[in-house]
Amino acid sequence: MPRPLHLPELLSPAGNWECARAAVANGADAIFFGLPRFNARMRADNFTAEDLPELMKFLHSHGVKGYCAFNVLIFTTELADAETQLRELEAAGVDAVIVQDLGLARMVKTLTPGLRLHASTQMTITSPEGLELANTLGIDQAVLSRELSLRELERFQANDKPEVPLEVFVHGALCVAYSGQCLTSESLGRRSANRGECAQACRMPYEMIVDGELQDLGDKRYLLSPQDLAAVQEIPRLIELGIRSFKIEGRLKTPEYVAAVTRVYRKAIDAVLADKDLTEIITEEDRYELEMTFSRGLYTGWMHGVNHQELVGAYYGKKRGYYVGVVRSVARDAVELEENPTHLKNGDGIVFENLQDTNNEQGGRIYGQHENWIEFQHGRLRTDLIAPGTRIFKTGDQALEQRLRQTFQGEIPLRKKQPLNLIISGSAGQPMVIQVKGQEASATSTIPLAPALQRPLTLETLQNQLGRLGGTPFELGEIELRLEENLILPVSELNRMRRSIVESSCARQGVGEPSLRPAITTTVADMLRSCARQGVVPEDAHLSKAPTLHVLCRDQAQIEAALEANITHLYVDFEDVRQYADAVKYVKAHSAARIYLATPRIQKSGEAGIFKLISRAEPHGVLIRNLGAIAHFRDAGIPITGDFSLNVANPLTADFLKKTGLERLTISYDLNIDQVLNLLQGAPPEWFEITLHQHMPMFHMEHCAFAAFLSEGTDFTNCGRPCEKHKVRLRDRVGMEHPLKADVGCRNTLFNAVPQTGAQYFSGLMQTGLRHYRVELLEQTQEETLRIIRTYQSLLASQRGGEDIWRELKAQSQLGVTRGTMAEMAHSY
Template sequence: MLSTPVSEPAPHLNYKPELLSPAGNWECARAAVANGADAIYFGMPRFNARLRADNFTEEDLPELMTFLHKHGVRGYCAFNTLIFTGEIEDAEKQLKLLESAGVDAVIIQDLGLSRIVKACTPKLHLHASTQMTITSPEGLRFARKLGLDLAVLSRELSLRELAAFPKPDENALPLEVFVHGALCVAYSGQCLTSESLGRRSANRGECAQACRMPYELVVDGELRDLGDKRYLLSPQDLAAVNEIPELIKLGVRSFKIEGRLKTPEYVAAVTQVYRKAMDAAFAEMAGLPHGEAFSAKDKYALEMTFSRGLFSGWMHGVNHQELVGAKYAKKRGPFVGEVLYVDRDAVELTDFATPLKPGDGVVFENPSDTNREQGGYLYGVHENWIEFQRGKIDFRIVKPGTRVFKTSDMALEKELQASFKGDIAIRKRLELHLRVSGMIGAPLVLEALDAAQQVTARVESAMPLDVARNRPLTREGLQSQLERLGGTPYELRHLDVSLPDNAILPVSELNRLRRDLVEKLEQGINAATSIEVKSATTAAEMLAAVPKPRAPIASPVLHVLCRNMEQIEAALDANVQRMYVDFEDIRLYSDAVRLVRESGRDGLIFLATPRIQKAREDGFFKLIARAEPDGVLIRNLGAIEFFANAGLRMTGDFSLNVANPLTAEFLIESGLEQCTISYDLNIEQVLDLLKGAPPEWFEITLHQHMPMFHMEHCVFASFMSNGKSFLDCGRPCEKHNVKLRDRVGMEHPLKADVGCRNTLFNAVAQTGALFFQDLMNVGLRHYRVELLEETGRETAHIISTYQGLLSGRTSGVSLHQALKAQSQLGVTTGTLRQGDFR
């Protein structure tokens, strides 16, 4: 038997990273496939973080996966929202649907849902979403216990920080990073702004894009004049095309493009540009000739299809002077020039930085109100003059000096549309290994084999092999006929021949066999849409195995989170049983522990970890451990293993996103005593959770100023200094009290933590006091009050008020009324309100 490879790839890499493109609808899926994507990711109408995309339906799935697999492209379903207790069985049904349709992987945020994927839908690969907030090798190591097949890392990681992750081998988990698209200013999975301000949870796919709204900077009670900078939380878009070679060297296995809400033209352009850059990088590594990796034309295509300004994001570390331009928050194409002179229906510009032609679209910038900008399509272009159709532009509000941007190019749009309209050529063919065998007087057998040499399709000739008189079948002749696979998804890579030397079969019969074999193989692709897989367990069985709630016997306990020494002293005076301490400067933690110990009180002190931990930041953990607290408030996955090994008691904070019993069970089994219930749950969902697992596993925050944005972007450094990072910013965060004023006049406090990360807190406190009795009735006994900027006197009043609630001396209604009268800004029931539409 002969075994001859038809062709072999260059062996410069033992793996080839994939290019992963977004698909919010069918046209975007076609655009991605036509322009070089190795895989696409898409969502369904439920359980995905882009509910405003068109998304795909149950009826779409078979056709979508057949289309993708025919073109050698993988399909991943974004299943990246938190799952509430009452939704678990519906989520399992959707997972089984995806598995039966042949979906290659699901992208998951919820820890409990990840467990269901591995137990109930074993054919699905499991990818950790960036919403899981994996920011360090320690966090990755912990999350890997879920059985991950790939992890999508947070976008805030630099090349240097990525280098700290294990390189891909048989033991290391493959990693995926975002390389292009919109940057959320807050860490994915940690943004509660839409939830806090509008009951539209980003963790549930309903982001209201509050980061793209205008804000004013209030410093020490005075409005700071920032000129035309109003969009203080709106980053430029990520464009890491020039970092592709370095990312490949770092071992990144998947390059992800953001954009499930973008147009198919955007998907086509960005996929095309990154395909070209990746292919050039592969060729460079193999020592093969290649063209320019990234040209001016490529940059133009990226800017025209969607751009808020292009920047390398955090790839080279923080640069607080570059990340957020702050002058606009919506699409801006390439800069054209500034207005010199305004005439009737025409303006004169400075020399064009970007060419213009009739039919192109432009916008005249209006930093004071980007919703009232003038712009339109060009009627004529004459030297430095641009002309519009009469009456289309209100030139009374266009002044000399106004910047002009190009927003559309119909010729480019038509070129991009042509790439995915009509039939799409099969770019990435599936490799075929064929085996030809037979004996004289018996049919010729043609078989397709998979990588394990198992037969995947088999056909036989309608006539027997005969003895050749002059031109017997040869391997070369068979290869010439069987490799004619144009128009199919296949290419011949190996051919094994086991025939007598003198066998013959008509060429017409060989061609028929080839066509029949391809048809059977394609039927096999289509058959993936009807796979029925039976798992060893079900989600209902997993829920039933969670320990059941026991009749509570303990009295309710009040825990208080303090952010300064004055608040700690007030809590000690009030005989609080457990204090959580969350200082911006964690070097003061040892002083806080000493204060509690020397007070002679019995209260416990737990120290809070930073909300984010990156590579080489375990020094923060060591400092906390050296302070010798009674326990730790755990805010990131990387901290769990460290403090479990340190032998300290652990409570998981809200940032671990506990929304269902399976997530809670996983974290409790990992060493946590209690889990703080996610702030994404309303009271009905909280009660469902407490009925599905022991209430002693949980703690709820009854009073707080909701932490809305948590971000690597430092507003202090960006707008109160000329510094790029903490090394040269002058630390204005330590000298000033800063708030951000929103469009309705609310002033939200801004705080920096030990890692120079900023948190913006809601100006208005929320209380769950109205639901206290409901929580008591289902057995919850651990309640928390979180302080922010309260004085010692205000702290004492708040603690006393809630102690009265827990002891039964006051009702939830009375407490709510008392706090609302006491607070200048008032108190709301916030995210716990009943009747939530989510």
């Protein structure tokens, strides 16, 4: 294949020092890591601020970049602490920060320009349109959603538009839900995935209830647990598409995992760049290492599009390891396999599969081997629980672990440094110019060359001063002198020019020392002032304006009930968007209510036709749920309101989104009441709307459980559309039955079985000046809809109290779900 315009980067995870060393020793071009706060893997060991200078010195001395994962939502009261951490990262020479929060992204560009800004996969960039909107923040690299196929990646035209390098995940755990759009941990346990506290509910067992009856799925229990991503064979195509960074997931994994996976993908990338056949380079032994260090089964994920029969195996949710074989017979402390086992030796750990209860499986280390028999320590196994036909997986290989550890223990050799070949020119009275051959990097002296009275500049002098490149990824190469004789320049100026050359060359490669920039005097407090209320608002000014109740309907009966209750502001969210036009006509014919149509939460390239269908329905406005939709409807002149999925958690994010043309913003569901109040104090309350009643949308996923378990189809073209024929719920371990719904893109949302209400906080919210409140319906009948709406109308009219309402509705008494790292659920109103 033609050599790519830009060499691809291999980006490895580092949850601790050993993992960082393992990544560097095995060929990573960059690592990503977190600090104890503000990262999406709070359970990792993580580094401390005190570690940063030593970490970056270690990385840069080996020619490796260091990116800090800063990929969580930032609450209003945390912005000052976030500013402090950003400045610490910049001062330590960290190369980039990986950011989810739009407001934090603005802070990076304004306060710490020495840091490159990478958009996290948590930003949910799924389309070129979404990337274009995110790019108005000035991002330097974008991590795209894992759910994109090679065909969809092609539409980003990375080779034709290289301004924003694109990064994709190529190996590791796959989240079943879209990153940045999973509210499951919050909804069930008040632990936010958007705050680094994912409880991995996707790896738990579920039962499927279809039309009220338990569906027999055999041994399939882990209905939402995808196999792990392994896209090593897709590296050639990804390089052809212009993808610049290949990311390995795993900040919670072992250093042995980091070593093995980094080694295999380094081997693959180098082979492709050398025009070698990857099918011959990546061996069965390589695949064995990938499976042994961690695997729930390896799969290409969404790289080749949706395949609902393969993505989720559904048999287990934890590490499985390398398949060994099948039991033929058992004896006391020994098991016979049907075939002579390979890859087995004494000391290896194995497990005997028990699909009835994967948390209660027999297993242990091999004590001896004889032909097809493997023996165990006396009394270690209950062989009476192991039946012929049981599958065996290898879970531990001490020899492999030792071999992998040897790669990063002891001194790690420095990589071969890149030579800097220089052209040095100049004449008396003119500045000296140093040009790096083959690069645009250059440096010009700030003072002119002068005649030398003694010790003129010589080749030896220049080699001595310019060759001091220790701690950089460079070494001095050849110097071509085009300099007049008998001239002089102060040594301090030569040193400054050397540093400038190194910085410029590093910047071209994305590796470097801290940039020499003037101090930034702007603070986050300065940024917040532009978001704050203008002028003094009289205390009773808000009392003169009545609150507005917005109701989101999901079928025609709910719309009719809402109109019967004289609701004036409707949102409509239908699975079949072809029914939108009829809904708009009905509302306009039967009322003066304003109707806004909801976009899908995810928009991919090629799905803009959905936007056109919404526009042609001629609604009064649109409820925007993804970044890619904003410009389309704004430019069409249609009023737009931002939904919760835009993740507004602080005034800086709100201010950015307001400037894109959104008339109002729905406050993120990650905020509890204290955090909501802090947001409303930091930005005009008229910007916002809050959801008082809803069934929390938990998982939002490309995986379609309807197709996977109620059909034999691989995608919407051959699944038979069971979502249109059946009412499905997923029953969790505690017996709660959560409704499952499909949307126009065949994406599934699992909703919490129990509604939540924030009615008890209503009076306090009113005192802030907030006037827009929402009720979201799910499966309520027309009669139930009418009762819920009238209940909240009585709340807004101050005829009933919030405490009374949540008891009547039997809803969870909460607003938002997350305590956060600084605030506790405090007072109620």
